[in-house]
Structures are given as structure tokens and as C-alpha cells.
Amino acid sequence: MRDLFLRVLRLTSGLFLFALGIVITMNANIGYAPWDVFHVGLAKTTGISIGNISIIIGIMIVIISVLLGEKLGLGTVINMIFIGVFLDFILNLNIIPIANHFLIGILMLIIGLLIMAFASYLYMGSALGVGPRDSLMVALTRKTGLPIGFCRGTIETLAVFIGWLLGGMVGIGTVLAALIIGPFVQMTFKILNFDAIKIQHESLIFTYKSYFGKDK
Numbered sequence: 388m389r390d391l392f393l394r395v396l397r398l399t400s401g402l403f404l405f406a407l408g409i410v411i412t413m414n415a416n417i418g419y420a421p422w423d424v425f426h427v428g429l430a431k432t433t434g435i436s437i438g439n440i441s442i443i444i445g446i447m448i449v450i451i452s453v454l455l456g457e458k459l460g461l462g463t464v465i466n467m468i469f470i471g472v473f474l475d476f477i478l479n480l481n482i483i484p485i486a487n488h489f490l491i492g493i494l495m496l497i498i499g500l501l502i503m504a505f506a507s508y509l510y511m512g513s514a515l516g517v518g519p520r521d522s523l524m525v526a527l528t529r530k531t532g533l534p535i536g537f538c539r540g541t542i543e544t545l546a547v548f549i550g551w552l553l554g555g556m557v558g559i560g561t562v563l564a565a566l567i568i569g570p571f572v573q574m575t576f577k578i579l580n581f582d583a584i585k586i587q588h589e590s591l592i593f594t595y596k597s598y599f600g601k602d603k
Contacts, residue, residue: 391594394513394515395513395515397512397513398465398513398515399465399469400509400510401507401511402465402470403469404502405503405506406469406473406474406477407473407499407506408500408501408506409423409474409499409503411496412500412564414485415486415491416485416486416492416556416560417486417489417492417559417563418561418563418564419550420560420564420565420568421543421564421565422520422543422546423550423555424546424550425444425550426441426550426555428550428551428552428554429444429550429553431553431554432554436478437471438472438473438474438475439471442470442471444519445466445471445518445519448520448523449463449467449522451523452523455526455527455530456530457526458516459516460515460517460588461516462514462516462517462518463518466510466518467519496560496563496564500564500568500571504571504574505575507572507575511583511586515588515594516591520542523542527542
């Protein structure tokens with residue numbers, strides 16, 4: 388049980404940092420990252436908080452992913468809920484300033500993306516399951532046979548387009564976030580000697596049996 392507690396602690400710490408990174412990139416004020424364009428657009432249209440929109444979309448994506456054959460992990464469920472909770476918490480604190488200069492916005496965007504890259508290392512290292520949006524990307528890749536980069540690009544392009552129609556901010560930050568988050572994650576993983584491919588993520592059922600089975 389101590390091992391599970393430490394893994395969940397690592398996971399939730401990573402999710403908090405990821406939410407912090409999202410808020411910093413949003414407050415860079417030069418264009419939101421692709422999924423954030425979608426979430427903010429929906430939030431403006433519905434009047435629901437950004438965090439709650441993130442949770443609702445996460446639930447819908449998880450349902451689709453499971454129907455497409457992806458395994459549901461404890462980390463997927465926690466990710467689905469806590470990213471949204473942490474987003475609203477950090478936004479309501481109102482402690483992250485909004486950039487009023489383009490160069491400051493660029494700096495904030497880079498800092499936010501670096502935090503998100505490190506956060507990815509933390510929560511992926513828990514091996515408790517990938518996030519909802521990553522699950523959908525993997526599910527579509529398996530079902531269509533198309534390259535994972537193409538599937539991710541298609542999903543995010545659609546998210547940006549719909550979010551933009553709904554009022555989400557699209558700008559140079561949107562393009563930069565889409566282009567450099569991958570290299571930032573790769574650089575972070577290399578520095579920390581972390582190989583994401585070797586991580587065997589557990590399903591929710593496997594985790595339950597491992598820690599709460601009859602023989603435990």
C-alpha cells in the first residue's frame with residue numbers, strides 16, 4: 388500500500404504541475420495551446436469553468452477510448468478529474484500574472500511548457516495509465532493504422548478550429564506550443580534518463596487486484 392500511495396503522490400504532483408504549466412501558458416497571452424483553445428472556447432460559450440470543462444471533455448474522451456478498446460487506468464481517472472480541479476484552483480488563486488508584453492509572453496510560454504514537460508515525466512513515471520487525450524490518440528492510431536503524429540495533429544487541429552470558433556484565443560503561442568512541447572518533453576526525458584516506452588502502464592483492474600486482491 389505504501390508503494391501505491393507513493394505512486395499516486397507522484398501522479399498527483401505531476402498533474403498539479405501540469406495544471407500550473409497550463410495556466411502559465413494561458414497567461415502568456417499570446418495564444419493558447421491547442422486543447423486549451425478548445426476548453427476556453429467551450430467555457431466562454433457555456434459559462435462553465437475551464438476546469439469543469441476539462442473534466443467533462445475528459446470523461447467523454449475516456450468513454451470513447453474505452454469503446455475503441457483502450458484500457459482504463461487509475462491514472463487515467465485521476466488525470467481526468469484532478470487536472471480540471473487543479474486548473475480551477477490555480478486560476479481562482481489569481482497569482483499568475485498576465486503578460487502585457489510579447490517577449491514576456493514568449494518567456495512565460497517557454498517556462499509553462501518546460502513545467503509541463505517535467506510534469507509529464509512525473510505522472511507518466513507512476514505507470515498508472517496515460518491521460519484521456521493520450522488514450523484517444525493511441526486508440527485512433529491502433530484503429531486506423533495511421534501514424535501517431537498524424538492522429539495527434541488531426542485531433543489537435545480539430546480542437547483548435549472548434550475552440551477558435553467558440554472564442555478561444557489562437558495566436559503565435561498556439562503554434563509554438565504545438566511545435567515545441569514535443570522537443571521539450573524529449574529533452575526533459577533525456578536529461579532525467581527516463582524512457583517512456585519502457586513504462587508498462589497498469590489497467591485499473593490490474594492495480595486493484597495487485598493492491599486489494601483477496602491475497603493481500
